[in-house]
Structures are given as C-alpha cells and as structure tokens.
Amino acid sequence: MSATAIAVRPPVWRRVIGFNMLTGLALGISGWFLGGWIGGQMAVGHDYLLGTDQNDVGIFMGYLFAIIGWLVGLGFANYPIGRLLGRSPTLREHETAGWTRYFKMCTDHKVVGIQYLFGVGIFFFIGGLNAMLMRTELLRPVERPWPAGQYLTLVSLHGTMMIMMTSAFILGPFGNYFVPLMIGARRMAFPRIEALTFWLVPAAGLILMSAIAFGGIATGWTGYSPLADEGRAGMDAYVTAFILIAISLTLVGLNLLVTILTMRAPGLTWTRLPIFVWGVLATSVLMVLAAPVLVATMTMVLMDRAANTSFFLASAGGSQYLYQNLFWFFGHPEVYILALPGFGIVLEILPVFARKPLWGYRLAVAGMLGVTLLSFMVWQHHLFVSGMNAGLRPFYMLTTELISIPTGFIFLNAIGTLWRARIRFTVPMLFALAFFFNFLIGGLSGVFLSDVPSDVTTHGSYFVMAHFHYTIMGGLVFAFFGAVYYWLPKMLGVTLNETLAKIHFWMMFVFFNLTFFPLFAAGFLDMPRRVSTYAPHLQVLNDFVSASAFMLGFSMLIFIANLVWSLVFARVPALANPWASRGLEWQLPTPVPTENFERIPVITSGPYEYGVAGAPPVADFTPAALPAAGS
Amino acid sequence: MTEIVSGRIPRHGRRIIGIWLVLTAVAVPLIVLVLGPHLPPGRMTAEAASQRDANVLMTALLVPIALLVVVCFVYSFAVFRQRGEVILDGPPLKGHAGAQLFWIVLTSLIVLALAVWGSYTLIAGSHGAGGGQGPDPVAKPNGYQHALPVQVIGQQWEWTFRYPTYGGLETRDLAIPNHVLVAFHVTSIDVTHSFWAYELGVKADAVPGVDNVAYVHAHKTGFFQIRCAELCGLWHGHMAKKGRVLSSSAFQAWIAAAKTKNAAVMAYLPKYNRVYFPAPLRRAG
Numbered sequence: 001m002s003a004t005a006i007a008v009r010p011p012v013w014r015r016v017i018g019f020n021m022l023t024g025l026a027l028g029i030s031g032w033f034l035g036g037w038i039g040g041q042m043a044v045g046h047d048y049l050l051g052t053d054q055n056d057v058g059i060f061m062g063y064l065f066a067i068i069g070w071l072v073g074l075g076f077a078n079y080p081i082g083r084l085l086g087r088s089p090t091l092r093e094h095e096t097a098g099w100t101r102y103f104k105m106c107t108d109h110k111v112v113g114i115q116y117l118f119g120v121g122i123f124f125f126i127g128g129l130n131a132m133l134m135r136t137e138l139l140r141p142v143e144r145p146w147p148a149g150q151y152l153t154l155v156s157l158h159g160t161m162m163i164m165m166t167s168a169f170i171l172g173p174f175g176n177y178f179v180p181l182m183i184g185a186r187r188m189a190f191p192r193i194e195a196l197t198f199w200l201v202p203a204a205g206l207i208l209m210s211a212i213a214f215g216g217i218a219t220g221w222t223g224y225s226p227l228a229d230e231g232r233a234g235m236d237a238y239v240t241a242f243i244l245i246a247i248s249l250t251l252v253g254l255n256l257l258v259t260i261l262t263m264r265a266p267g268l269t270w271t272r273l274p275i276f277v278w279g280v281l282a283t284s285v286l287m288v289l290a291a292p293v294l295v296a297t298m299t300m301v302l303m304d305r306a307a308n309t310s311f312f313l314a315s316a317g318g319s320q321y322l323y324q325n326l327f328w329f330f331g332h333p334e335v336y337i338l339a340l341p342g343f344g345i346v347l348e349i350l351p352v353f354a355r356k357p358l359w360g361y362r363l364a365v366a367g368m369l370g371v372t373l374l375s376f377m378v379w380q381h382h383l384f385v386s387g388m389n390a391g392l393r394p395f396y397m398l399t400t401e402l403i404s405i406p407t408g409f410i411f412l413n414a415i416g417t418l419w420r421a422r423i424r425f426t427v428p429m430l431f432a433l434a435f436f437f438n439f440l441i442g443g444l445s446g447v448f449l450s451d452v453p454s455d456v457t458t459h460g461s462y463f464v465m466a467h468f469h470y471t472i473m474g475g476l477v478f479a480f481f482g483a484v485y486y487w488l489p490k491m492l493g494v495t496l497n498e499t500l501a502k503i504h505f506w507m508m509f510v511f512f513n514l515t516f517f518p519l520f521a522a523g524f525l526d527m528p529r530r531v532s533t534y535a536p537h538l539q540v541l542n543d544f545v546s547a548s549a550f551m552l553g554f555s556m557l558i559f560i561a562n563l564v565w566s567l568v569f570a571r572v573p574a575l576a577n578p579w580a581s582r583g584l585e586w587q588l589p590t591p592v593p594t595e596n597f598e599r600i601p602v603i604t605s606g607p608y609e610y611g612v613a614g615a616p617p618v619a620d621f622t623p624a625a626l627p628a629a630g631s
Numbered sequence: 632m633t634e635i636v637s638g639r640i641p642r643h644g645r646r647i648i649g650i651w652l653v654l655t656a657v658a659v660p661l662i663v664l665v666l667g668p669h670l671p672p673g674r675m676t677a678e679a680a681s682q683r684d685a686n687v688l689m690t691a692l693l694v695p696i697a698l699l700v701v702v703c704f705v706y707s708f709a710v711f712r713q714r715g716e717v718i719l720d721g722p723p724l725k726g727h728a729g730a731q732l733f734w735i736v737l738t739s740l741i742v743l744a745l746a747v748w749g750s751y752t753l754i755a756g757s758h759g760a761g762g763g764q765g766p767d768p769v770a771k772p773n774g775y776q777h778a779l780p781v782q783v784i785g786q787q788w789e790w791t792f793r794y795p796t797y798g799g800l801e802t803r804d805l806a807i808p809n810h811v812l813v814a815f816h817v818t819s820i821d822v823t824h825s826f827w828a829y830e831l832g833v834k835a836d837a838v839p840g841v842d843n844v845a846y847v848h849a850h851k852t853g854f855f856q857i858r859c860a861e862l863c864g865l866w867h868g869h870m871a872k873k874g875r876v877l878s879s880s881a882f883q884a885w886i887a888a889a890k891t892k893n894a895a896v897m898a899y900l901p902k903y904n905r906v907y908f909p910a911p912l913r914r915a916g
Contacts, residue, residue: 148865220862226839227822227864314840315908320823321838355713356721363731385825386836387765387817387843394750401742401749408738412731415703420643421721422713433704440700444693451749453685453760456834457672460825460860524671526829528860531868580718611720 019075021103028203031069036062046308054233056306059214063207063240070203075105076196105199107191110592113177114491115198117484120172123165123205125556130158132553135546141536151532152218153211153234159221160208160238164245166476167334168201168252170341171287174483175256175280177491181585181592182274184265184601184619189258193251200248208241220530222331225312225323229304236305239298246294246330249337253287256280265619267603274583274607275364279344282368283337286375290333297326321388328379336375338472340368342439342479343410346432349482350417352581353429357608359416363409370406374399384455393452400450407443411436426579427501431482434509438474442467445520463523469516481508481559489574492567493591500562507555514548582607582618599623643710651702655695662691672832675855675876677848678761679832681752685760692741763817763826763835763843766905772846778814781807782903785817785824785837788866790857794886799903801896802889805874808882809852817843820907825861828874834860842905849876 016022039058046057071077083089101111102118137144137151146154176198180188188194211217215232223242228235260281264273301323303309310316312323343364351358358364377399384393414436423429445467448454458464481504489495518541525541527534534542566572577586584607588596601619609615667687674680713719753760758772768775782793783805794800805828807813817826819837826845827834830853835845852875859870877885901907 148868152862152865152867218862218864222862224823224862227862230822230864314838319840321841354711354721355719357723357725359724360726360731363726383836385762385834385845387763387838387841390759390762390764390767391769393753394746397749397753398746401746405735405738405742408734411700412734415700415707416724416726416730418704418707418711419724421707421711422719423708423711424713424718425708433708436704437701440697444697447693447745448686448689451685451689451745452753452762453682453749453757454689456678456760456762456832457682457686459834460827526671526827526856526858528827528858528868530862533868609723611723613723 015100019073019078019104020100021074024070024073024199027069027073028066029069031065031067032062034069035065038065056233056236059233059236060240060302060306063236066207067203067240067244071196071199074199076192076199079192105192105195107187107195108594109176109180109188109191109194110491110594112194112198113173113175116168116172116176116201117491119198119201119205120165120169123161123201124169125560126205126209127158127161127165128553128556130154130161132550134158135549137532138534138542139546141534141539141542143532146532148532149216149218152220152530153216155530156217156220156238157208157211160217160241161205162472163221163334163338164204164208164241165201166472167245167249167287167337168197169338169476169480170345170483171252171256171280171283172198172201173491174276174345174487175252175341178487178585179256179259179277179280180263181588181596182277182583182607183260183263183268184584184597184603185259185263186596186600188255189263190251190255193255197248197252197255200244204241204244204248207237207244209237211235211237222327223301224327225301225304225320226314228301229313236302239302239305243295243298243302246291246298249287249291250295253284253291257284257288260284265601265603266623267619269603271361272603272606274348275358275361276341276344276348278365278368279340279342279347282372283340283344285372286333286337286340289376290330290337293326294330294334297323297330300326321383321386324383324386324388325379328382329376332379332382333375335468335471336371338476339439340371342435342476343368343371345479345483345486346435347410347413347417348583349428349432349486350414351608351610352486352579352583353424353426353432354417354421355424355610356417356419356421357606357610357612358413359419360409360413361606361608364413367406367409367413370409371403374403374406378403381450381455384452385459397450397452401447404443404447411440426485427496427498427505428482428486428579430502430505430509431478431485434505435475435478435482438470438478438512441517442470442474445470458523460528461523462519462527462529465529466516466519466523469519474512474516478508478512481505486579487585489578490585490588490590490592493574494566494570495572495574495578496566497562497570500558500565504555504558504562507558508552511548511552511555515545515552518545518548582609584618587618587621597621641710643706647702647706650706651695651699654698654702658694658698659691662694663687666690672829675830675849675851675853676761676832677850678757678759678846679830680850681757681760682832685749685752689745692745696741758846761832761834761845761847763845766842766844768844768846772812772848774812775814775846778812778846779808780814780816781805783815783817783826783835783837784907785819785826785859785863785870786821787864788859788870790826790859790870790872793903795903797886797890798897799900800886800890801893801900804872805857806877806882806885807847807849807874808879809849809876811879812846812848815845815847816905817845818906820909822863823861824859824863824870827858827860828855829858830855831874831876836861840906840908852876852878852881 036058039061043055043057137146211234214234216234217238219227300311310318312318312320380396381400576590601621602623603619604616670686672679754770759770784791792805817835817837819839824837835843854873857872
C-alpha cells in the first residue's frame with residue numbers, strides 16, 4: 001500500500017493546488033469582499049443603516065459569502081455537483097495516506113478526530129492566552145495595561161471561544177475517533193456531514209477573532225441584547241460565529257446519535273455499550289435539541305442589527321427577557337453538553353486502572369439520562385433576580401437542585417468502583433480522579449447558586465465565575481486531558497513521556513485550585529464579574545489568583561512540550577494495548593487500519609469484566625470461525 | 632494490605648464513617664462559629680440576614696457531604712493501591728442494590744429538604760430575600776402598601792434615584808431610612824444592568840421597560856456598597872458608589888437638603904413614571 005502510494009505520489013505543487021485548506025482560505029477571503037460589495041448595494045436607500053456608522057448588512061453578507069467560499073474551496077460542493085451531473089454515488093473521499101489529508105475534507109472518522117484534536121486544541125490555547133491577558137489586567141485595580149474596551153473584548157473572546165470550542169472538546173476528537181471503534185463500526189453514519197462539522201469550526205474561530213479588527217465585543221459570551229444591539233461591528237462576528245458553531249454542534253449530535261443507534265456491531269446490547277458511548281449519546285441528544293435554539297436566537301439578533309426588527313428592544317415593543325429565555329434555553333443544556341462527556345470519560349477510565357468492573361453500570365446510565373432530561377427544565381435559574389416570573393422561582397430552585405441527584409450517581413459509581421480495587425495511579429487515572437475532586441467543589445458550589453436567597457448575594461459575582469470554572473475547567477478540561485493521555489497512544493501511535501505528564505498533572509491540579517478557589521471568596525466579597533476595575537482592598541487576593549493563573553498557563557506549555565517531544569523527537573512507538581484495557585478500541589492494531597475492522601466483530605462480553613472468572617474476550621474478530629451452537 | 636494477606640477482611644466501612652465523623656465534628660462547629668459571622672452579606676437588613684443564614688446553613692450542610700466523598704476517595708487511594716508493574720484484577724463487584732437505594736434515597740431527601748426550606752425562606756421567611764421580583768411581587772412583606780418607594784434608574788454608566796413620595800425628587804446618591812420598609816423600583820433606560828446593594832442584600836436586574844421591585848427592611852444605619860452586577864458595556868466596573876442608611880430624622884434632613892440642591896434640575900426632569908422609554912440608542916455608543 002505504502003510502496004504504491006510513494007510510486008504514484010504527485011509532485012508537491014500538484015498536492016497544494018486543489019480542494020484543500022489553502023484554496024478554502026483564498027475563496028473565503030474573495031467571498032468576504034464579494035459579499036461586502038453585494039451587502040453595500042443592498043443597503044442603499046435604507047435610512048436605519050445610514051443612521052449608523054457601519055453597514056451590518058454588508059458585514060453579514062461578507063461573512064456569508066466567505067463561509068460559502070471556504071466550504072467550496074475545501075471541496076464540499078464537489079459531491080453534490082457531481083451527483084447533479086450524473087456521477088455515481090461514492091462514499092469515501094481523500095482517504096489516501098500522507099499528511100496532506102489532514103488539511104482537506106476527509107471522510108475518514110479517524111482523520112476527522114485528529115483534525116478536531118489539533119483544531120480545537122489551538123483554539124483552546126488561544127482562549128487560554130486571553131485568560132492570561134485578563135489576569136494581567138487584574139494585577140492592578142485600575143485599567144492597566146489594557147484599556148477597558150480591550151479588556152472587555154478579551155473577556156468576551158475568552159468566554160465565547162472557550163464555550164464554542166469546548167462544546168466539541170470531547171465529542172469532536174474522541175467522539176468521532178472512538179465511537180465507531182467502540183461500537184464495532186467502520187465509519188460514522190454521515191461521513192461527509194462529519195467532515196463538514198469539523199471544517200465549520202475553524203471558520204467560526206477565524207470569524208470570531210475577526211471581531212478584534214471590528215471594534216471588539218463588549219457583551220461577554222452571553223451577548224445580552226440590547227447591549228448586543230448597540231455593540232460595534234465586532235458583534236456581527238460574534239453572531240455569525242455562534243450560528244456556525246451551533247449548526248456544527250447540531251450536526252455532530254445528529255451524526256453521533258444515528259451512528260450509535262443504528263451501527264452497533266452484533267452482540268453490542270445496550271447493557272454492554274461502553275459508558276463513554278452512553279455519555280456521547282446523552283450529549284448528542286442535548287446538542288440536537290438545544291443548539292438549534294441558539295441558531296434561532298442569534299438569527300433574531302442578526303435581524304435586530306441588520307434588518308431593523310425589534311425582537312429584543314423594549315423601546316420598540318420587544319423584550320430582552322425573550323433573549324435571555326431563548327439564550328439560556330440553549331445555554332443551560334449547553335453546560336451539560338460540557339459536563340456529560342466528562343462523566344463518560346472518567347467512568348470509562350476508572351475501571352481500567354481500578355481493575356474492577358464499573359460499579360453500578362445501570363445507575364451511571366440512569367444518571368446521565370436523568371441529567372439530560374432535567375437539563376431542559378432549569379434555565380430560569382439564570383434569571384432569579386431578573387424580575388421575570390418571580391412565582392416560578394421555587395419551581396426552578398427545585399429542578400436545579402434535583403439535578404444533583406443524578407449527578408450524585410456518578411460519584412457513587414466512582415466510590416463503588418474504587419472500593420477494594422487495585423488502583424494504579426497512571427496519568428489518565430490521576431486526571432480522572434482530579435475530575436471528581438474538582439467537580440465535587442463545582443457541583444456543591446452550584447447548590448448555593450440554586451438557592452434563591454443565597455443566589456441574591458452571589459448572582460453575577462466572581463462566585464459564579466469560580467463555580468463554572470470548577471465544573472468546566474476542573475471537570476471537562478481535566479477529563480479531556482485524561483482522555484488525551486489515555487487514548488493518544490492509539491490515535492497518534494506514540495507513547496507520551498510519563499515524567500513530563502506527571503509534572504503537567506500536578507502543576508495543573510495544584511494551580512487550578514489555587515487560581516479558582518480564592519475566587520469564591522472574591523465573589524463573596526462583592527467583586528462582580530467582567531470588571532476591569534475593582535475595590536483596592538481585593539488587590540492582594542487578585543494578585544495571588546493571577547500568579548496562580550500564570551503557573552496554570554505554564555503547565556499547559558509543559559503539555560505542549562511533551563506532545564512535541566514525544567511526537568517529533570522521541571517517537572517511542574505505542575503498544576497496541578498499553579493499559580491492558582478490555583475496551584474494543586484497544587483490541588485493534590496501532591495505527592488503526594483505514595477500514596477499522598477486517599470483519600465486523602461480534603461482541604461477546606461487556607467491556608468492564610475485569611476479574612470476572614471465565615469472562616469471554618470482549619469480541620470475536622473472526623466471527624466466521626465461531627463454533628456451531630452447542631458444540 | 633497486611634490484613635488482607637492475613638486473611639482477615641478489615642472493616643473499611645466503619646473506618647471511613649469514623650474518620651468522617653471526626654472530621655465533620657471538627658468542621659461544622661468551625662463553620663458555624665468561626666466562618667459563619669464572616670459570610671456575606673452581613674446583617675444590615677432582614678433580607679441580608681436571611682441570605683447570610685442561607686449561606687451558613689448550606690456551608691455547614693455541604694462541607695460534610697464533600698468530606699464524605701473525599702474521605703471515601705482518599706481512603707481508597709491509600710488502602711486499595713496497587714504498586715509495582717504487575718497488573719492484578721480486583722474483585723468483580725458490579726453493584727449493590729441496597730447501597731444504591733440508600734444513596735438515592737439519601738440524596739433525594741437532602742435535595743427535597745433544601746428545596747422546601749429554600750422556597751419557605753424565599754416566600755414566607757424573607758419576602759423575596761431582597762431579590763428583584765418584577766412588577767408584580769409574589770412574596771410581599773407585611774405593610775408593603777406603606778413601603779417607601781425608591782426608584783433606581785440604571786443607565787450607561789450611572790445610577791440615579793427618584794423618590795416619588797417627595798415629588799419625584801431625583802438624586803445621584805442613595806439614602807434610605809432605618810427601620811422603614813423600602814420598595815426599590817429598579818428600571819433602566821438603555822441596556823440591562825443589575826442593581827446590587829451588597830450590605831443591604833438587594834440584587835435586582837435593571838431592565839428597560841420593566842419595573843423590577845425588591846423589598847428591603849434596614850436594621851442598622853451605615854454605609855453600603857452599590858455596584859452593577861450585569862455587564863452593561865465599557866464602564867460597567869465603574870457603576871459603583873456608596874449608599875447610606877440614615878435614621879428617620881437624618882433622612883428627612885437629607886431629603887430637604889437634596890430638594891434644595893436639585894431644585895433647578897427638577898424643572899427639566901420627565902414626570903415620575905414606573906418605566907421610561909427614551910429614543911432608541913444609536914449604534915456604537
């Protein structure tokens with residue numbers, strides 16, 4: 001295979017010209033100017049646009065044509081146009097070997113997974129840099145070194161980018177890569193849609209960052225109207241990027257949902273399904289139901305800004321409560337889109353290194369489904385002091401507190417799995433265990449916020465900020481790194497340096513807690529969120545937090561150094577199953593063949609049967625050789 | 632591990648409960664007696680006191696829960712640890728119906744108790760706990776008809792206050808009388824703000840076109856901190872000032888002085904109203 005590939009490999013220029021990322025960028029930039037010109041023509045004669053110093057129609061049309069150009073340049077139009085011209089249907093595109101496939105539309109789920117890993121990783125790094133710049137500002141209680149407007153743009157970019165990118169933080173890389181391997185499938189249900197979901201992410205990221213050139217974003221990640229309506233052209237970038245991400249999330253969820261429901265190998269019953277796949281399934285349901293609401297909301301903001309409607313403008317008959325309701329109807333399921341994949345990952349990792357079956361498997365599944373169901377019934381707890389529907393506050397207090405019951409199941413699963421286990425403290429295990437510690441603090445601090453009298457103090461303060469960083473950074477990001485250290489040997493075929501990994505873990509864990517725990521106190525001491533100036537007596541506290549945050553940022557550099565060292569210089573090849581895991585994905589050779597399975601396996605046993613006497617291997621990979629029944 | 636080798640199964644459960652009981656017995660009195668008096672937002676008003684009580688009670692309830700989970704984990708790390716390179720499987724325990732049922736019932740009871748207690752203190756115990764209840768409050772304190780109305784108007788980036796009982800007097804600083812029920816009517820004339828009077832225990836979103844009512848009953852005179860708790864644009868962090876709780880006589884004197892001081896301005900003010908709709912904003916303000 002490789003010999004023939006080298007023999008027919010075309011020259012470099014031939015591989016650069018064609019439908020790839022470069023062409024996408026070129027057509028995208030051309031589309032921006034074309035769309036801007038068309039939007040300029042459309043705006044002629046509309047007083048409401050002339051009354052401002054910017055033409056939002058032109059900006060939105062520019063983004064629209066830029067997105068179309070980007071996708072056409074990547075080759076997403078080839079297949080539909082080919083079908084229109086009568087070509088026969090094909091399934092796979094660009095599944096050749098070589099590094100160039102990572103910069104093209106590729107329908108191999110393993111390539112998409114690695115594209116996601118690096119794509120989302122880069123945006124996570126940029127979002128983290130924003131956080132470092134914010135903490136630099138907060139070293140002093142005055143607007144130095146960044147002016148207030150720049151600081152707000154940093155806050156908004158950090159929040160928006162982290163929420164947008166981390167929504168696909170686990171489902172993107174690990175969902176796409178491992179769900180087919182774990183359920184015994186050769187591909188995802190909709191491979192072309194899968195490629196589309198990834199390539200929308202860099203487009204959204206670049207468009208979001210273009211806000212820097214257009215006056216920034218002054219609203220934070222929540223983008224409340226009417227502040228959003230009054231914002232400069234940077235808000236148009238925010239709206240467009242969020243629409244793109246929401247479309248991407250909906251399609252990711254749809255694709256994974258259909259894959260899991262329809263493409264499981266024979267014998268993979270619901271009670272044998274790996275718990276990570278259950279987590280992905282629950283998250284996919286949330287994505288399919290919640291993300292379209294965001295598309296609708298952002299489209300309404302777009303109309304308010306560009307077409308002179310007034311959905312959210314009280315002075316013209318609209319209501320900003322409508323925005324807050326729609327936004328949080330997406331926004332609260334969104335926080336469980338961030339939590340559930342983490343649950344799946346840590347419960348997947350625990351049994352492997354505790355060498356015991358997952359304790360209370362059905363309870364874990366019930367917990368995840370319970371969170372999924374309840375997450376749609378709690379959104380008004382973001383509006384406890386908004387003045388809307390005060391009579392409903394006890395109801396939302398109840399539903400919010402009810403969510404801690406299914407979340408508690410996950411903790412019981414962990415306690416039960418560790419009970420009388422043979423725990424090995426490998427790096428993935430350390431991250432998984434840190435997840436539970438952080439999520440415990442994050443979850444219990446959420447109980448303060450769910451109680452209305454307590455929330456009146458803490459709402460909109462740094463207490464909230466510390467709370468959701470404990471759940472998202474302490475939960476999801478720790479689970480992400482657990483997954484990285486657990487699965488990267490299978491994905492990239494190299495072993496990561498364990499010493500550097502352990503330094504990374506301990507620095508990240510210690511400085512994460514030193515950064516965010518004091519912020520609970522900052523919230524209690526009346527420091528509101530998103531301020532560039534604060535009470536002078538809080539400076540010592542803020543300086544301590546900033547110093548810890550810089551060390552937390554430094555721990556990420558250790559991870560990058562480890563990745564580069566292991567991937568480029570050391571290149572210690574990974575074993576096929578270095579953790580002695582029973583997971584189906586670990587029974588495959590490394591690197592995983594393009595077709596995954598030579599024959600679709602027959603699943604003969606659950607994935608967590610550690611220590612079970614006489615448990616059969618997890619799957620039969622040569623099902624034709626099965627002995628006849630009864631022999 | 633030595634006990635396992637010797638064939639006697641140690642009573643892990645009893646040890647964990649014992650450690651947890653000791654830690655809880657130390658932690659809870661510390662929380663209630665040492666940390667409690669420092670928890671926000673103090674006892675300047677009835678509403679602030681209710682919030683402080685909620686914070687103390689929840690800390691005292693949630694810290695033992697956190698301790699139980701942490702003790703279970705740390706005990707497992709110490710006792711069930713496998714050293715060395717050899718990989719051995721543990722006992723194949725897949726679940727225990729009784730333990731699961733116990734956990735579900737216990738967490739459900741705690742959660743339901745919290746929700747019932749929270750709803751009771753919110754509605755009956757503290758009459759909205761100082762939170763904004765919208766134009767039509769559900770939890771009304773006794774004598775709410777005679778509450779002193781004070782309108783709070785948020786705008787980018789300043790708070791102004793109007794006293795309809797004193798001829799719609801508008802001031803740039805806030806004073807309220809001690810031992811008098813006050814009804815804040817919070818509204819905005821541009822974007823969404825949130826009126827946060829920290830020591831009073833009041834937080835109510837200032838929403839354009841909405842009259843958001845929050846009740847407060849002060850017990851003590853003194854200063855309190857006013858901030859904006861909802862991002863409202865460039866100078867959001869600068870919407871801070873000090874308000875005052877004054878004795879009745881001092882309040883009347885302050886009103887009289889403010890009337891004189893603002894007499895020239897009053898002629899230009901719009902008539903007092905529950906909400907105001909100025910001309911729509913221009914972009915890029």
